[in-house]
Amino acid sequence: xxxxxxxxxxxxxxxxxxxxxxxxxxxxxxxxxxxxxxxxxxxxxxxxxxxxxxxxxxxxxxxxxxxxxxxxxxxxxxxxxxxxxxxxxxxxxxxxxxxxxxxxxxxxxxxxx
Amino acid sequence: xxxxxxxxxxxxxxxxxxxxxxxxxxxxxxxxxxxxxxxxxxxxxxxxxxxxxxxxxxxxxxxxxxxxxxxxxxxxxxxxxxxxxxxxxxxxxxxxxxxxxxxxxxxxxxxxxx
Numbered sequence: 270x271x272x273x274x275x276x277x278x279x280x281x282x283x284x285x286x287x288x289x290x291x292x293x294x295x296x297x298x299x300x301x302x303x304x305x306x307x308x309x310x311x312x313x314x315x316x317x318x319x320x321x322x323x324x325x326x327x328x329x330x331x332x333x334x335x336x337x338x339x340x341x342x343x344x345x346x347x348x349x350x351x352x353x354x355x356x357x358x359x360x361x362x363x364x365x366x367x368x369x370x371x372x373x374x375x376x377x378x379x380x381x382x
Numbered sequence: 383x384x385x386x387x388x389x390x391x392x393x394x395x396x397x398x399x400x401x402x403x404x405x406x407x408x409x410x411x412x413x414x415x416x417x418x419x420x421x422x423x424x425x426x427x428x429x430x431x432x433x434x435x436x437x438x439x440x441x442x443x444x445x446x447x448x449x450x451x452x453x454x455x456x457x458x459x460x461x462x463x464x465x466x467x468x469x470x471x472x473x474x475x476x477x478x479x480x481x482x483x484x485x486x487x488x489x490x491x492x493x494x495x496x
Contacts, residue, residue, distance in 0.1 A: 311472055311487035365438040367413060368483035372425035
């Protein structure tokens with residue numbers, strides 16, 4: 270199957286850490302991505318991780334990958350109001366000579382003062 | 383470098399009509415993918431074009447079609463519009479590297495079918 274699942278909502282207070290979780294089903298996925306979508310906008314790539322890595326850190330963002338459990342998470346440190354958005358995880362598979370992205374359902378992050 | 387552009391940004395059509403959406407990729411990008419985003423179904427892959435050929439296709443009816451031109455610009459067409467086709471249509475372009483293939487998204491075209 271190609272289902273990628275995420276929880277729908279997450280609410281945190283400004284300054285706290287946010288953790289957004291994602292589970293995927295395709296063990297042949299090569300890269301896993303996190304995208305951010307702000308209201309009325311397209312998707313912005315935040316970070317990605319190669320499937321043979323366990324962790325990747327990029328400034329306030331930390332991605333953890335548990336390949337055995339097919340579980341991916343995105344931690345945002347010191348969450349700010351500007352981080353309020355919908356976050357999508359996506360898995361990439363080689364197919365037809367190219368890469369096809371399958372997106373999760375999206376998690377709406379709300380940052381409260 | 384200019385980003386991915388999509389035109390028009392907003393469109394209102396009635397059932398039964400057809401619509402054509404346009405996407406101009408980032409200069410040098412040869413792969414263009416299209417996605418449909420709706421509140422109920424989320425982000426769903428429509429198709430991908432590379433070098434004027436459809437390389438991948440999602441699970442959408444034949445009413446959804448597309449093409450790519452020699453300059454990598456792409457269009458998608460939806461015929462016999464249905465209410466359920468109301469959605470944000472996103473286009474993404476990439477360099478077509480095997481492996482990490484970062485897709486850059488345009489702002490989308492918001493289609494409303496009345």
